Amino acid sequence: MALKRKIAYINLSTGEIDIKPIPVDIRKKFIGGRGLDAYLLYNHSKKGCDPLGPDNPLIVSGGFLTATCASATARTHIMAKSPLTGLLGSANMGGFFAPEMAWAGFHHLVIKGKAKNPVYIYLHNGEIEIRDAKNIWGKTTTDSQWAIRDELNDQEVKSMVCGPAGENLVRIANVMTGIKNAGGRSGMGCVMGSKNLKAVAARGTMDINIAYPMDALEYNKRFIDQITSAKVNKTQGTLGTPFIWGATNSWGGIRTRNFQYNQCEYADDIEPERIDEICEETMGPYHMSGCFGCQVHCRAQYKIPSGPYKGVYDEGPEYTSQGAFGGEPDCKSAETILVGNHLVDQYGIDNLEAGSLISWAMELYEEGIITNKDTDGLALEFGNDEALLEMVKRIAFREGKVGNALADGGIAASKIFGKNSFDFLIQVKGMSNLHSDERATPALALNIATASRGSDHLRSRPAIDLYHLPVDVLRKIYSNPIPYDGPLSSEHTEYIGKAWQVFWQENCYMAVDCLGICKYHTTFLGATLPNFEDWTKVLYYNTGLEYTPEEIWDVAERCNMLERLFNLREGLTRDDLEKGDMLNHRYFDEPCKRGAPDVIGKFIDKKKFKKMIDEFYEHKGLDKDGVPKPETLKNLGLANEPSKMI
Amino acid sequence: MAIDVSKQSGAESLRKTRTYGKFRCHNPSCMGRLEPKPGDKLVKCPVCKSEFRVAWIRPDFPRIRGPVWDVNKKLAQEAVAKREGK
Numbered sequence: 001m002a003l004k005r006k007i008a009y010i011n012l013s014t015g016e017i018d019i020k021p022i023p024v025d026i027r028k029k030f031i032g033g034r035g036l037d038a039y040l041l042y043n044h045s046k047k048g049c050d051p052l053g054p055d056n057p058l059i060v061s062g063g064f065l066t067a068t069c070a071s072a073t074a075r076t077h078i079m080a081k082s083p084l085t086g087l088l089g090s091a092n093m094g095g096f097f098a099p100e101m102a103w104a105g106f107h108h109l110v111i112k113g114k115a116k117n118p119v120y121i122y123l124h125n126g127e128i129e130i131r132d133a134k135n136i137w138g139k140t141t142t143d144s145q146w147a148i149r150d151e152l153n154d155q156e157v158k159s160m161v162c163g164p165a166g167e168n169l170v171r172i173a174n175v176m177t178g179i180k181n182a183g184g185r186s187g188m189g190c191v192m193g194s195k196n197l198k199a200v201a202a203r204g205t206m207d208i209n210i211a212y213p214m215d216a217l218e219y220n221k222r223f224i225d226q227i228t229s230a231k232v233n234k235t236q237g238t239l240g241t242p243f244i245w246g247a248t249n250s251w252g253g254i255r256t257r258n259f260q261y262n263q264c265e266y267a268d269d270i271e272p273e274r275i276d277e278i279c280e281e282t283m284g285p286y287h288m289s290g291c292f293g294c295q296v297h298c299r300a301q302y303k304i305p306s307g308p309y310k311g312v313y314d315e316g317p318e319y320t321s322q323g324a325f326g327g328e329p330d331c332k333s334a335e336t337i338l339v340g341n342h343l344v345d346q347y348g349i350d351n352l353e354a355g356s357l358i359s360w361a362m363e364l365y366e367e368g369i370i371t372n373k374d375t376d377g378l379a380l381e382f383g384n385d386e387a388l389l390e391m392v393k394r395i396a397f398r399e400g401k402v403g404n405a406l407a408d409g410g411i412a413a414s415k416i417f418g419k420n421s422f423d424f425l426i427q428v429k430g431m432s433n434l435h436s437d438e439r440a441t442p443a444l445a446l447n448i449a450t451a452s453r454g455s456d457h458l459r460s461r462p463a464i465d466l467y468h469l470p471v472d473v474l475r476k477i478y479s480n481p482i483p484y485d486g487p488l489s490s491e492h493t494e495y496i497g498k499a500w501q502v503f504w505q506e507n508c509y510m511a512v513d514c515l516g517i518c519k520y521h522t523t524f525l526g527a528t529l530p531n532f533e534d535w536t537k538v539l540y541y542n543t544g545l546e547y548t549p550e551e552i553w554d555v556a557e558r559c560n561m562l563e564r565l566f567n568l569r570e571g572l573t574r575d576d577l578e579k580g581d582m583l584n585h586r587y588f589d590e591p592c593k594r595g596a597p598d599v600i601g602k603f604i605d606k607k608k609f610k611k612m613i614d615e616f617y618e619h620k621g622l623d624k625d626g627v628p629k630p631e632t633l634k635n636l637g638l639a640n641e642p643s644k645m646i
Numbered sequence: 647m648a649i650d651v652s653k654q655s656g657a658e659s660l661r662k663t664r665t666y667g668k669f670r671c672h673n674p675s676c677m678g679r680l681e682p683k684p685g686d687k688l689v690k691c692p693v694c695k696s697e698f699r700v701a702w703i704r705p706d707f708p709r710i711r712g713p714v715w716d717v718n719k720k721l722a723q724e725a726v727a728k729r730e731g732k
Contacts, residue, residue, distance in 0.1 A: 219651065222651075226657065226658060226661075229661065231664065231666075231707070234703055234704070234707065235703055235709060238703050239703075243709070246711065246712060247672075247709070247710060249712065250672045250698070250710050250711075250712050250713050251672035251673070251674065251713075265715055265719070266715050267712070268712065271711060271712055273701050273711055440674065467670070468670055468677040473660060473663060476656055476659070476660065477656065477657075477660070480656045491674075492674065493674055523657065527657070527660050527663075528657050528658070528660045528661050528664065529657060530655070530657055531655075531656075531657055533655035533656060533657070534655045534657060534658075537651065594722075595722065596672055596673040596674060596696070596718070596722060597673055597675065597694070597721060597722045597725030597726065598673060598674045598675040598725075599674060600722055600725075600726050601726065601729070
């Protein structure tokens with residue numbers, strides 16, 4: 001049993017706990033992390049199960065490499081059927097929780113049932129306790145973590161918690177660990193709340209059993225050099241992820257005013273450099289910090305500089321908070337971004353979803369579909385910073401008609417708001433889009449349309465497509481480890497070869513999620529960052545298991561197919577606007593109005609888009625409806641799923 | 647396992663293509679290489695005339711902070727008008 005980490009099945013209804021080893025053949029087939037979680041979800045849930053019912057398993061994991069001598073293995077993954085989308089729910093966060101869980105002896109938890117009263121789970125050195133959480137219920141995410149530490153009398157305990165939003169069954173509630181690390185997407189905090197599960201806490205000092213520790217450390221020096229030498233990571237270490245928003249806004253790839261514009265003009269006060277200045281003014285020159293074992297240090301620390309929250313400490317903001325509380329609602333104040341970021345962190349709400357849904361509601365207000373009567377007199381206008389922040393609170397506590405409606409997500413809210421409100425909702429599979437605008441970038445449009453957990457940039461985004469890399473460089477990346485001699489194009493406004501790039505990235509991101517490594521350490525924003533070839537060495541030195549690059553690719557493809565199987569079982573159909581691989585009509589019908597000369601006027605050509613989907617399905621071994629062909633399942637070793645091996 | 651640690655991976659081998667001191671014009675049809683002088687706060691694309699504000703990560707490592715709004719907006723409007731035959 002490589003690394004000797006275990007899987008625990010915890011039933012909150014009965015209090016039963018079953019701890020089992022993870023066999024090597026399971027590691028070879030699924031590696032761990034998100035990939036093995038997909039297997040567990042598909043095998044431990046029934047078709048049509050209620051996402052908020054006791055039968056929906058909540059699965060928590062670290063990657064196979066978590067807490068080893070490899071860099072940046074901080075990621076915690078959480079998976080369940082999503083209460084937001086009714087399809088696959090999946091969220092991933094950095095911080096320090098997953099390594100602590102691994103030191104406590106566990107890589108995977110499968111949590112079923114529902115506790116009668118609020119509880120939290122405590123993992124420590126191979127033992128598991130289900131403890132009373134009545135004194136923690138109702139607290140914000142940070143206070144909950146500090147309260148658990150005090151109760152256990154151990155300041156080294158790391159916890160993942162849901163906030164008030166999760167307790168209130170807000171379907172966009174996230175899971176938090178530390179001050180700002182958020183497993184934001186698809187409502188995993190809501191699933192915790194539905195189980196009366198306030199937190200999972202971990203504390204461990206168990207040996208991680210590295211296979212070849214000296215070789216692992218030696219090789220990791222090279223890995224670190226690869227990671228820290230990348231220009232993109234030097235930029236991240238200075239400006240954090242907001243640099244992406246700034247660069248993208250520069251040419252017109254940002255959503256503003258819901259989807260009316262693709263650039264936030266004259267946004268100097270919310271550019272990353274301005275936010276960095278505030279961080280430096282309030283926290284000093286060394287205000288960047290990092291997650292466990294990471295050398296990039298992309299996490300800014302700040303205090304809110306002015307206003308009612310003056311002096312309050314938080315971390316971030318990430319790109320998503322910058323979009324959510326800046327660009328998208330057209331609020332051009334850094335302070336509003338920092339306050340909004342703080343509120344979602346404390347209430348436990350997905351910042352991306354909150355900002356997108358509020359901006360959608362602002363457009364509905366502008367269109368007269370929502371009125372003052374619905375908002376209790378709140379002027380829900382673009383650029384109204386106070387209304388924006390007030391809506392965050394209303395969503396978290398389900399206050400008012402609009403707050404309560406948005407708490408159930410966009411599709412459910414559109415049925416309450418009525419008229420043509422759904423036409424304005426920028427989502428895929430029920431999940432809001434990132435604050436980027438993909439009308440000028442077909443590859444990115446294909447990525448969000450086909451991502452397994454709904455519109456998402458972290459499932460298969462070929463971000464390096466924006467760098468205008470020469471075709472020979474693209475080929476070096478995208479024909480390894482699986483040969484590809486089809487077309488590729490340096491033009492990010494093109495449709496040629498993009499389906500393969502998205503397919504390749506989908507497997508790359510699944511692999512990195514199986515390993516538990518941060519995506520800033522792979523071929524996401526930088527072409528020179530590690531991928532399949534590099535991971536074979538890291539895996540071998542740390543776990544003793546041999547994988548070829550091709551085998552890692554196969555694992556990733558298999559796990560992605562399992563996610564597809566889950567979605568198909570729960571109702572995914574190709575062109576369904578609510579549950580399919582399809583974009584809102586505005587991508588096809590409304591050209592970009594702002595940005596660089598050649599971005600203005602751009603929109604997604606529906607015919608070419610559908611052809612890209614066909615190509616993407618072909619690469620994946622799916623038929624025209626997006627269903628896997630029998631031979632595909634056989635080749636991937638999935639013909640007998642659910643196989644219930646563990 | 648026979649690991650050849652001396653062998654560079656594909657990703658590692660791409661490091662030789664990295665350049666410092668330059669960035670690409672943000673106009674997709676241009677994407678020309680721009681090379682501001684050390685400390686410059688503005689740079690103009692010699693090809694498409696777009697102008698950008700420059701931020702410096704390190705003294706040898708510039709990045710685009712954002713467009714010079716009025717200049718690039720005017721250029722975009724002119725380009726669109728020309729495209730539409732106005």
